């Protein structure tokens with residue numbers, strides 16, 4: 001399984017990572033001030049948090065919080 005985006009808002013983690021780098025957002029809440037994602041099912045949240053920690057933008061394992 002390839003997990004690489006917020007499906008509900010069609011935002012890839014690559015796109016979100018670029019916004020995080022440009023805005024220096026360090027947390028999911030900070031990132032949400034600059035780009036709309038993650039406000040429906042929230043399944044993407046653990047992946048976005050991992051992305052903010054590590055820069056990883058593609059995941060092949062299920063992550064839970």
Ligand code: FES
Nearest residue numbers: 006007008042044
């Ligand atoms: S996958 Fe991001 S809110 Fe549903």
